[in-house]
Structure formats: structure tokens, C-alpha cells
Amino acid sequence: MVQKTSPSTGKAAMTQLDAADSAPKLGRKRDHTRDADILDAALEVLAETGYDRMTMDMVAARAKAGKATVYRRWGSKGELVVEAIACMKKNAIDFEHLPDTGTLRGDLVAMVKPHTIEDGERKLQIMAGLTSMLARDPDLVEAVTAAIVEPRASLNRLFMQRAIERGEISAETDVETLAMIMPSMTAYRVLILQQPVDRAYLLSLIDGVLLPAVGIRPGA
Secondary structure, eight states: OOOOOOOHHHHHHHHHHHHHHHOOOOOOOOOOHHHHHHHHHHHHHHHHOTTTTOHHHHHHHTTTOOHHHHHHSSSSSSHHHHHHHHHHTTSSSSSSSSSOOOOOOHHHHHHHOOHHHHHHHHHHHHHHHHHHHHHHOOOOHHHIIIIHHHHHHHHHHHHHHHHHHHTTTTTOOOHHHHHHHHHHHIIIIIIIOOOOOOOOHHHHIIIIIHHTTTTOOTOO
């Protein structure tokens, strides 16, 4: 027995089917809750192996994430590294809560803490891992500088500018050049000499290099 459908009923049924077919089909939403873990794992692997030897599978294993999760989120190793470097900048120095001791030396020494020393060394190791990638992609240099070098240089500029405003050092001080002294010498020690950076070394830079360069006598 064939069930008959009136023209009006059939038209209504077709309209509903057409609407269902034309409605956007929602895919599975991407889970971004693991992104921070994966990006941090990418930086760890990068620092240990270098960019050329690094693989997406290594990152997934380090983050204890599924390979498919990593590949869905980032189309290539390059994309993953670039985003990981960008996140480093977000987690840089907290400029809203800096020490203000009243002296340039006091401010600089107050920033020499175990976790800041470890973080600085880690960033330099990451930079070392990026060497080959930077050679192939000069545009990435700006992003790496902003994430790894610039935060510390900006901090030194701020502290020296405070010292100028207090009258502690001359207004003629070459702040831009001197702000790069400690980051540059620290990078040379880690990347070229392959020696660790500790509190004693950083204090030697403050007292033996930077302060004399701005006209402050050691022990003053």
C-alpha cells in the first residue's frame, strides 16, 4: 500500500529537508586547553635538539599529547615554533611590579634572582636552537629579538632612565648602547663559551662593566 502525500504536505516536507541540507554542519570543536603545554614542550625540544632535528612527534611526546592534536592545531613545525616564540614575549618581565630601590645598582641587583637567571639561560638555549631557522628566515629575527633580547634591554633602559631622572647618572648617558651590554655579554657566555650564568657573574657585569660605564664608582 502506497501512502499518498498531498502536494502541500509534500512541499512542506521538501522545504524542511532542503533547510536541513543547507544548514552548516558543525565539526568537532578544537580543544585549545593543551596549547600552553604543547608550546612549552616545543620550546624545550627546540632548546635541546635545535630546529633542524626537532620534530612535531617529539613535541607531542614531550607534551603527552596526541600527534593528531598537534598536527591539527599547527600545520608545520615552523608555525609551531613561531607561535611558541610569540608566547615567550607574553610571559616576559612583569613591568608593572618592578623593584624601585632608589639606586641603579639596587634595582639591577634586585632583578638577579634564581628563577630569572634560569629563565634567561633557557631563552638563550632556545635562541641557539633557532640558529639554522634564523639563517633561512631573516624575518623571524625580529620576533626572536622581541621575545628573548628586548625584555631585558627594556628593563635596563627603564632603570637607567630612572637614574637619570634622579640625577644619579648623566643625562648624556648612551642608554641605548649600554642597555645591550649585559644581554650581549650573557649571550656570548652561554652560546659561545658554553659556560653557565650565575649570580656572581651577573654581579660582576653590574659592578665591573655597567656601573663604571655610566660613571658610578664601584662601592659608591
